Every structure is written in C-alpha cells, then in structure tokens.
Amino acid sequence: MGRLSTLFAPERVAVVGATDSEGSVGRAVTANLLDSFTGEIVAINPNKDTVLGLTCYDGFATVDEPATIDVAVVVVPPTVAVDVIADAGEAGIENVVVITAGFGETGSDGAERERRLREVAREYDLNLVGPNSLGVMSTPVGLNATFGNEMASEGGISFMSQSGAFITAVLDWAAERDVGFKDIVSLGNKAVLDEGDFVAEWGEDPETDVILGYLEDINDGTKFVETAREVTRETPIVLVKSGRTDAGASAAASHTGAMAGSERAYEAGLDKAGTLRVESVQELFDYAQILSGQPLPDGDEIAIVTNAGGPGVMTTDAVGDSDLSLAEFGDETFERLREEMPDEANIYNPVDIIGDAPAERFERALEIVLADDNVSMAAVVACPTAVLSFEDLAERVAAAQERFETPVAATLMGGKSVGAGAAVLGEAGIPNYFDPARAVGSLDALRRYREIRSTTYEEPKTFDVDRERAREILESAARRDSNRLGVEAMDLLDAYGIPTPRGSVVSSPTEAEAVAEDIGGDVVMKIVSPDILHKSDIGGVEVGVSVDDVRDTYEDLVVRARNYQRDATILGVQVQEMIDLDSGVETILGVNRDPQFGPLVLFGLGGIFVEVLEDTTVRVAPVSESEASGMLDDIDSAPLLRGARGRDPVDEAALVETVQRLSQLVTDFPAIVELDINPLVATPDGVQAVDLRLTLDQEEL
C-alpha cells in the first residue's frame, strides 16, 4: 500500500475545530463523520465540552495516545491553523486535511501563511491536503471528512478535484445514478500533496479501478509524468485539465492562481504521462464508466447490431469520426448471419436485423459477430418496437458480453421504455446512451487506453557527444555576458553531433577568404551580432558569394551593420557552405522551457509553413526515438518529407536522430532557455542545421 493509505483508511480521525454551531463548517464536518465513519472520531475544541454527543478535547495533548490519530481534519480559523498543524505534527500525527481557507488564494498575508504551512509540513513530514479544501472521502470506511451535503456511494472510481464545488456537484449528480467512488479528495491549494501524490497512491490501491481528475494546473509536471506513466500501465487516469483555451486559462488564473503554463505543454505532458485527457464533464464520466465496467478490446474493430437502419447509419458516422474502424466480418460470420437472420436483414456491418426483431434475434446476431476474430467490440443499437422488450434485450446483451469478455456499449434509443433495460445494463457495467455517438465515443476511450497500455516507454537514447566542448561554448558566451547567441554558437550543435554546413565565424576579410577557399565554390556570408536579430532585413546576409568577392562582401556586411546600429557588437562574419534549399525541405527544430514540464522540443515544417500554417508539434524532453519519430508523423505536411510530388523522400532517420540529439543537449544544459534551428534542411542525404538562435540563462550554468 502507498504512503497515503492511512489518510484514506483511517481508524481514528480528529476534527480540530469541531463545533455544533448551526451552519458552520466545523459542525458539517463533524456531523458528516458521525454519519458514516466506521472508526473513532476525536473532537477537539478548547471552547466546548461536547460536540454533537462527542467528548471535546482542548488539544492533542489531552487526547489518549494522540499518535494513533491517523488523520487530523483542520477547520479552525486561518490565523491559528498553522500552529494547530504544528501541534498535530508534534503529537506524531501523519495526515492532515486542512479545510480552513484564507491562504494562498487570498492576499499576501495568506501567501505568507501558506509558506509557513509548507515549512511546518516539511518539518514534520506531514501528508497535508489543502489548505482551502472541501476535504476527503473514502467509502470503504465510510469516511466523509468534508463539509459537503452528500456522501459518495461505494465503487471503483477515485477522484481528485481542484474545485471543491465540482465535487459537490458530481456527488449530487451521482446520487441519482449508478456511479460509485473509492476515494475522493478536494486538492485545495495543493500546498503539499498534489495530483502526482494521489496518482501514485491510487496506482497502488487495488480498490481503485479508474482515477479521475479535474485539474486547473499541475504543480510539478516532471514528477507527474514520471508517476502517471507508471500508474497508467495498470490503472487508467482520465483528466479534465481546464484552462485549455485562452479565455479559460485566464479564468483559471484568477480562480486558483493557477500558473498559466502553455496549453501545448500540458497537451504534450499529459500525453507523455499516458493520461486520457477529455474536454468535458460528460466525457469524464462516460470514460470512467466504461473503463471501470468493460474489459479492454484486443483491437480497433467494432461491430454494430441494430434493429433500425437510420440509427445504424448514425452509429456508423460516429465510428467514422472516431479512431475505431468498422469490423470486416469473416466468411463464417456472413454464413451464420445469412442462415439465422431473416432475408430482409442486412448482414453487412452495421448489421440490421430489422424492425420485427425480438430480443432473441439481437442476442443471436450479437453472439455471431462477437465470435468473429475480426471483431474487437460491439455496439448494440435498439429502437423501441412492439415486439422488443428492452429489459429482455439488456439481459441477453449482458449475458453475451460476459460470455465473450468483449467490450459492448448499448444505445437503447428511447426514454420511458428504457428504465428497466438500462438498469440491467448498468448492473452489468455496460454503458447505455440515447445518442449512439456517445456509445461509440466511450468504446473509443477503451481503444485509447489500450493504445496507452501497449506503448512501451523506451529510455531516451544517450548519444556519444562532446559535452565538455558544449559547456565551454556556453561558458564563454556567459563570460561575454551574452545571453542571446546566433550562428557563432554553431559549434554547440557540432559538439552534439548535429550536422551543420561547413564554415566558421571569422573576424577579418583575410580569414573569410581563407575559409571560403577551403570550402570551395560559392558561399553564404552573414553578419554575426547579438544586436541584429533580423539579419536579412538590414542586408546582413549575402548568398552565392564567389571566392573573389569574399573580401569586399566582408567589408560591406560590416558597414551595413554599422549603418544600422553604430555601436552594435559585431562578433564577426559567418562564412558558410551553400546549402541547396531546392533539393531539400526546410524544417524547424526548437526548444523552449515550460515552468511545469521543463524543456519542450518543437518540430515542424519551416519557412512559410511555420509562419502561416503553424504546422508544428511538441514533445516534453527527454525525447525517445519513437517519440521523435512520432513528431514527424504528427505534422500535416508530413507528406512533403516523404516524397510528395515525385521527389525523393528525405532522410527521416537523420531527422529523428537530430531531434533526439537536440533533446539530449537541452536536457544536459538547463541554461539553454530557448533554442531555434531554423532552417534545419532535410534532404535525401541527411540534415543540415543552417541557422541557429538561442537564449541562455547564466544562472543555470
């Protein structure tokens, strides 16, 4: 069991601030505990003798064996909360749930209070939930240490939420439905315990089938990714991460002071963590239900069995919208369907067993398709008719599902006729909706999770690089106090085995000529200056310079730079081999650093594509080989790399390797805050990093 097991399965819980004042949080918490908790409740309040029939203690000191208190629930005013929590730590209590508000979510006093709270928690190594939390629940021991109105019913979903109100809403909603929970935690301000801790705990909890979360930010992206990708191998994690949109992100910032972070980073990070991210509350619970009720499919192929053509078509459209595919039946299946179904039936998928079908016919058709090896899952779509009992149908569908151990979702299309049938399906863990698109969406969630489970997390490769030389280049830039580097740092790429065109940065016409002669043929010359960001705009780039012209061009470039800015720092002129852009594809490879997830590697088509179509994709570093390779697949213009228009495909292996080498570079050097190779030219023969810009944080060197 995990480190937090006593938080969720306590035998003795103290309420610090227990009271019976009408309408108070302290009363609500105490009453909720009294309602259903199977263990002992210790009420603490120096101003009361008894509370709701419980003896009231002055403090931990007066309680028998205070160290055996598993959880202290704190509802005292914020001004005394930190002291109370220190007392709890002193008494040897490990778990503290701080319901008290008035910390980081308020002004600067609150922020200071939260800082002290964190210190105390660290000092006593406390598992601290909150502050500003609704509380925690755990159904097996009847623990309701919240001030909400509703206790969860028992089930396999463990749920964490950065919004306490959302928990109350979900419980009110679930009370009418067949949705049961194992643990619930209101994360509050996440001063100590955060989403990563609960994911770790529930990953080791055999009673948790599915982990659900509503999050507005993630405290420590790196920790979360590492934890979640382990846990998700056994237990699916379904998340709403809100603040997805610009509008939502600023609303989230004003709500919990959630750090904005970039949506692209969250997308990449949550993906790397192996979580199932959903966009709406409806999807959150649709996914939870099917993941806890149905087995995983062994493929992507779905069979549809219906008594109505139109709804069959709607269901098929939903399959077309999803990543599922319509199963192609084997010969034997066709034979059996032809034999056992009426002549008017359509035996092709979607199978239409027509309007006069009783429940038995549905069962037979379902059995026949489920027996087909090409079928990984099924949707049963039934319209009400005079000859069909939905309850009978539901029983038969549930029986067939159990026999074949293949996932099934149902669409009993109706309302007043559906009740009994829906109950039978619910009992069997088979989801049922009015809209067939939701049934298909839920089955597609199983496919997504199956895909996540079958992903092997390879370790990122470590290439043999010249790390010392890279460090020297960065340190020498730092000594110059230069935080924005350009082509003068091309050697950095070279040190990490990223191919660059031949050439170097020189500081005299004579040197320039020597380099050009060495290269042979025409060269490209660029002014090198940290003060000139857009070299082309000031005439700072000359292409196709012949050896004879190199000296003059050197002088011209320097003059133009001086004309642009008299006191510009000029580091020299880069003389570079000409790269034939026409035979290659311009790509961009870049890095920036996210506050939650660390370095993000970006890849996309370069040039005009980047600017106009923003056809790029990102991954959280370190990037493994399969992740790098996935980046190439992700972009819309991928066919350009693969030989569109009859051209030769570029060297994808070289591109994939370069992505990984850059990932290694930025992982090795946290001082590299931003880096862009644009263009990275990919040709059939390899890649060449033609231009470079990077930003350095000297503090990190």
Add this chain to the structure above:
Amino acid sequence: MGRLSTLFAPERVAVVGATDSEGSVGRAVTANLLDSFTGEIVAINPNKDTVLGLTCYDGFATVDEPATIDVAVVVVPPTVAVDVIADAGEAGIENVVVITAGFGETGSDGAERERRLREVAREYDLNLVGPNSLGVMSTPVGLNATFGNEMASEGGISFMSQSGAFITAVLDWAAERDVGFKDIVSLGNKAVLDEGDFVAEWGEDPETDVILGYLEDINDGTKFVETAREVTRETPIVLVKSGRTDAGASAAASHTGAMAGSERAYEAGLDKAGTLRVESVQELFDYAQILSGQPLPDGDEIAIVTNAGGPGVMTTDAVGDSDLSLAEFGDETFERLREEMPDEANIYNPVDIIGDAPAERFERALEIVLADDNVSMAAVVACPTAVLSFEDLAERVAAAQERFETPVAATLMGGKSVGAGAAVLGEAGIPNYFDPARAVGSLDALRRYREIRSTTYEEPKTFDVDRERAREILESAARRDSNRLGVEAMDLLDAYGIPTPRGSVVSSPTEAEAVAEDIGGDVVMKIVSPDILHKSDIGGVEVGVSVDDVRDTYEDLVVRARNYQRDATILGVQVQEMIDLDSGVETILGVNRDPQFGPLVLFGLGGIFVEVLEDTTVRVAPVSESEASGMLDDIDSAPLLRGARGRDPVDEAALVETVQRLSQLVTDFPAIVELDINPLVATPDGVQAVDLRLTLDQEEL
C-alpha cells in the same frame, strides 16, 4: 397556409386496409387514429364489416362524398397499393400517406412498383408521403396516422425523418421530457414529397417554431436550397444529415439506397440553404430546445455567473471552443457588481459570486450583467450548496430572462437536487444541463442562427460576357468529338473575362515564331493533345524559350509527344507569355458537378498545397460576390494571399471576380462537367489563368 396544410390538419381521414388483426400494421394505425384524432375516421376494407367499432367500407366508391376525405392512409399489401392510390386520386382525394413497404427499398419489382406509384401520383397531382413510411402526426388535431406506439405531445417542433425507427425512438424519449411537436412525418422512400416540400410547408406554418430533420440524402438539392433559404429567415432548420463519413455513407446507401453524393457538396449545399447542420442526436434536440425556448441574441458576447470557480473555468473553456466571446463589461457593471457582491467575489467575467451565494445574489448578479449593453446572452452555472435552493434560483433566473428578453442557458450542476429547478427552467424555455459545455453549445446555436438570419442573400452578379463565342468553342470541341479539353480551350476563359496569359495554340513552327515575336521576350511552350494528360512528365513543356529557339522547340515537343504515343491526336503547341510565379501565389479554381446540388466551385491554394494539405473550399454555384469572398477567408493558407512574409498582398478583388465569372460560365453551360484552372496565378496586379483542363458532356450542349 401551404399546399400540405390539409395533410397535417385533416377533418376526415380514411384508412385503406383498416383491420383488427392482432399485431397488424392496419390495426395499429386504426387504433392510433381512434385514440386521439379529433376528426372523422373512415375505415376501408372490403373483407370487413366493422373494424374496432368503425363501419367498414368496400372502397372509396361506397363512402359518402369521398372527395371530402382529406387524407387516405394506405396500409394494403404492396401488390394492390398502386391501384388503391389511383382509386383515391380518382375519388378526388389530395393527400395520401403510403405506409405500405415493398417499393424501391426492395428489389427490381419494388422499383418498378415505385415508378408506377410516381406516375399515378403525378396523374392525380397527389401529395403522397412514402411509401415505406411510419406515417404522419399532427398534435393540434390529435392526428396519429402511424403504426408507432407513442403519440407526440403538443409543441412547436416539426420533425421529418428518413428513418421511421428514429421517430419511434425520439417519441419514446420525448415522452419523459418537456419536448413537444407540431407535425411529424416519416419520409419513407420520398417517391413524391421530399424534404423540400415539408420545409416549404412548415415555413408557412405559424405553429412551427423549429424544423428538425434526420436525412440520409436530399432528393433535389437545388430545390431544397431555394426553399430552405427562404424559410430559414423565419424558422430555423436543424438537420442531421447522416452518411457524413465514408463508412456512414456506404451504410446509408445500403439502408435507403440513398444516393451517395459528396459530403463536401452536402456541406456546401446545406450551408447555402441556411440550415443548422448538427452531428449528433444530442445536438439536434439541444438546438431545437433553445431555438424554440429562447430569443435570439443581439451579439456574440456571453456573461457567465457562477457560485463556483472551477465550473466557471470549465464554462469559459467551452466559450473558448465556441464562436462566442466572453463579454467585456462596462464600467457601470463593474461598479454595481463591486457594490453589491461580497469582497471575495470575482467581478470579472466569469463572475464568481462564491459558494455562500443564495438565489437572490445570483439574481442580482444576473440582472446587473444582463443590463450591460456588451452582454448578449448569459450562462448561469450553479453548484449545490447548503444555502442555495435550485428551485428558487430557477424562478429568479426565469424572471430575469423574461424581463431582459436576453437568452439564458443554465447549468444546475447536480442530480437529485436539480429536479424542481429544472422543471421551472423547462417551463420557462430555458435549457439546463449538467455539463456547462452543452449550455454554451446551445447558446452558440442561437448565435449561428442569428448569423444565418442576418446574412443577406445577394443575387449572383451577371457579368457582360461573350456567351456565343463560348458556345462556339464548346460546340467545335464537340464536333471534334473531344470531351477532354486543355489549353486549346483557353479562349473559353477569355470569352468570360477571365484573364489568361497572352499567346495562342499554333500548328506550325512558323506560326509559333510569329506568336513569340508578338509576345516579345521568352515564352512557355506546351504540347496540346487530349491524349497527353501529364504534359510535364513526357517533356511536353518548355519554359523560358527565347524567340530564336521557338522553331526548334516546336519540333522537339512534337517528337516527344509522338515518342510517348505514336497515334496521339496533336492539336498543336501552345505558345504563352511567361508568368513570373515567384511574384505571385499559385491558386487553383475548379468546378465539378454534384448529382444533388449541381455545379460546385472549388478554390484553394495551388501547387504543393493542394496535393499535400488539401487546403480548399467549395461553394454551390451560382456563387455571389460575398460567397466568393468568403472562399478566400475559408482556406487556412489565406495569409499567403494577404501578404505574409512582407510580400505585397495579391489583388483579392480580381480573384473574387474570377471566381464569380467561372461560376457564371459553368451555370450557363451545364455541358461543362469538370473544369480546373491550375494554376490560377494571383499577383498584386491581378490574376492569370495559366493552365486549363475541362471535361465536356456533349449531351448537355
């Protein structure tokens, strides 16, 4: 009132094939009519004396004044149905509902029977529903001329469906909900009356607030577009057109024999028709509910009022996903919110009036934001708390909505606490969901409909063109028996005022030289042959030919063509002015013909963009100026036209005019089946059609 008004508001209905045999369709229809129809029922069956207490007649001949029968419902076997329908026509009956199946949906006998049915209907000018229909309903007169189990309750939705089973599903579902209908029709095989006819009828029906449809195809796209765009000015039309996806389309084809048609054509056609197309059953009814219950907004700005931060963020994300925008409040609104809301409240949109808000505070906040001129609609999002009565809240929200006549949607986030409040909201026509994304989606439907209503349908422009010359060019091609034309038909574009580069098709080296001299400067030369589709691949194009080389190049091109295909028809060589592709943007402008909607005009970025990114958009011709201009906005790479990367923007007006001129050409000449101008080069100075391919259908000339 429309032509079909007596179909839906009959005073006298005959059932031909009335019977009391248990489980028969004839019994079900008769019993359903007896249940609630307010008019007279005439039972017809030569083999019965009475049916369910009704006197039974042998045929129309023995009925008193048979011409006063408003609707004949036909449930006789298919073999006698056509004769019975002829009898009805003979007797002077105008409306026939053919429930009998066994027509076009079955084999060739059925198809022949349907052909005869259509003939009879034409002969007697019958309004014929079906065949293979579930029947029709109209609630004001209690008409249930179907064999379903359920009668609709009264309301403002009129609903047509190409699936009878879907109607039974919807009615079963609606029986539990607050969803009422005016008319319902099961379209069946649409042998005579189709979706266009019902849209026309309901457009004139003051009792129909919203038209809903489930369609698998559209019989006559052109008629539908013309009718619907008129009707939608007063009455919204919300459609599921299924078979959207490839999988769905083939399922639809096997279900109703729906003509495939292209999804892009449907998309463009339904858009031109001013319909609100939705993708799921859930959206269909969500849209219906808000469109019939709430007024239209006067803008796109939404205010959110909530008692819970997290759900406020979720709602804001949903706004970010939609085409709505978060309202920016005026100073007075901030002032009033600051004054009246607690200090801890967040007075910025989304307005968070915090967890201790009673219903009165919700009401005040809602009133304050609705009074703001920048607010066009509001979403109220409430989580259950001890101090909030959802019922009280619902009453106050409904009252405020009514006072301000501004659309509101609610999210009472809960289940067991919601019932009474939801009922109050339903009564007031305010939609309520658990998931805030659905509330926002519904409000966005109002915005979409408002946008449709405010679109002015301009007549397509008629340019002054040389139609006769165009006809001659096409006819001369037809005389050559040439159905695939290339650059030799460039004059066709010229006749319609579409700029083409200078030059012409010549048939000797001497002529070629003369043309090149006339042009001056280098020229492009291309082999012209209907047998050679990919000219470049066989070396059939030479670019940058100087006047001196023109004669030799002529010979070379012909030799290459002969080498490729000895007996190729060679129409000559095109000698054309060089167009500087670098200074312009290559676009593609094309046309193809859709079986339902006629000519579709396609526009997109040309060259590699077309092939790899498929960045194109289509419209149904004739294309108006604003539609043509909308096409430029539609494509992702539009910024390339508008001067990305510091280039001059292209001449958009010339592009827009060229789209319209091409639309006029293909509208004038149905013989043009397909046409591609690729590239159409757009520069800051205008456009040039550089290459052309077209396919001709001689029959249409």
